[in-house]
Amino acid sequence: MKIFKHIFIILMTLMFCSLTVDEYTFVNSIAFVQPARLTTDRLGNAYVLIENQILQFGTDGKPKANFSESNLGVIGAVDVTNPMKILLFYPDFAKVILLDNKLAFTSDIEFRQFGINQPLVVCWSEENGYWVFDREDDLLKKIDMNLQVVIRSGSLTQLIGYQVQPTMMIQSNGFIYMNNPTSGILIFDRYGEYFKTLPYKNLNSFQIIGREILFTLDNKLMRVDTKTGVEKEVLLPAKNAIINARIEQNELYLLTTDSLKFYSF
Numbered sequence: 450m451k452i453f454k455h456i457f458i459i460l461m462t463l464m465f466c467s468l469t470v471d472e473y474t475f476v477n478s479i480a481f482v483q484p485a486r487l488t489t490d491r492l493g494n495a496y497v498l499i500e501n502q503i504l505q506f507g508t509d510g511k512p513k514a515n516f517s518e519s520n521l522g523v524i525g526a527v528d529v530t531n532p533m534k535i536l537l538f539y540p541d542f543a544k545v546i547l548l549d550n551k552l553a554f555t556s557d558i559e560f561r562q563f564g565i566n567q568p569l570v571v572c573w574s575e576e577n578g579y580w581v582f583d584r585e586d587d588l589l590k591k592i593d594m595n596l597q598v599v600i601r602s603g604s605l606t607q608l609i610g611y612q613v614q615p616t617m618m619i620q621s622n623g624f625i626y627m628n629n630p631t632s633g634i635l636i637f638d639r640y641g642e643y644f645k646t647l648p649y650k651n652l653n654s655f656q657i658i659g660r661e662i663l664f665t666l667d668n669k670l671m672r673v674d675t676k677t678g679v680e681k682e683v684l685l686p687a688k689n690a691i692i693n694a695r696i697e698q699n700e701l702y703l704l705t706t707d708s709l710k711f712y713s714f
Contacts, residue, residue, distance in 0.1 A: 489695045495702050535547065625639075
C-alpha cells in the first residue's frame with residue numbers, strides 16, 4: 450500500500466506542477482460575504498469555516514452538511530486528516546469537538562480537565578491520539594486515546610530562542626508542522642523533537658502533499674520541497690484577492706475575498 454501511495458503522490462506532483470491556466474475547468478462558485486477559511490480532505494470535500502460554523506461541500510461545489518456551536522466561541526482550527534473523524538478546536542474553552550463525515554457530533558474533549566490549560570493549537574496524531582501545544586508550560590505534547598500525555602518536548606522558547614504563537618498544526622509523514630506566522634513553519638519529528646524552521650512568514654495555512662508544502666502568499670500558490678528547499682509556483686486561474694488555494698486529486702479549490710470557486714483539471 451505504501452508503494453502505491455508514493456506512486457500516487459509522485460503522479461499528483463507531476464500533474465499539478467505542469468498545469469497551465471487553460472487546463473482548469475470551472476465547476477462551481479459559492480459566494481461568501483463574511484471572512485472565511487478553507488481546508489479540504491483527501492476525499493475531495495471542501496470545508497469552509499466562518500466564525501463558529503463549518504460548512505461542507507462536495508467536489509461539485511454543492512453543500513453537503515454544516516455544523517455550528519454558538520456557545521464555544523470561534524473555531525480556532527479544524528483537522529480533516531481523517532475525513533471520518535473531523536476535529537474542531539475551540540481555543541477560548543480549551544475544547545475539541547469531534548464530528549463524523551456528515552458533520553454530526555460524536556464526542557468532545559475538555560483539555561483543562563486533565564491539566565492542559567492553555568492549548569493554542571491541536572491536531573490529530575498519525576499514531577492515534579493528538580498533538581497539542583500548551584502555552585502554559587511552553588511544551589508540545591502528544592496525548593494518547595486515553596487522554597494521557599505520552600510525549601513532551603523541551604521548552605520551545607529554549608529550543609528555538611523565541612516564544613511562539615502558532616495558529617495551525619498538522620502531522621504528515623511522521624513530522625509535525627506548526628505554523629508560527631512571525632517566524633515560519635516549525636517542523637518537529639514524531640517524538641516532538643525540533644527539527645527546523647521553514648522561513649515562510651505570515652501564512653494563513655498550508656497543505657502537505659508528499660514531501661512538499663503548498664501555501665498561498667501574495668495571490669500565488671507556491672510549492673516548496675522540504676528536503677531541497679526548491680520553490681515553484683502553481684499557476685492559478687485567478688490572480689487577485691486570493692485567500693487560499695488547495696489541491697486534492699484532480700480538483701482545485703480557490704477561496705477569494707468574495708467566493709469559493711471549484712475547478713477540475
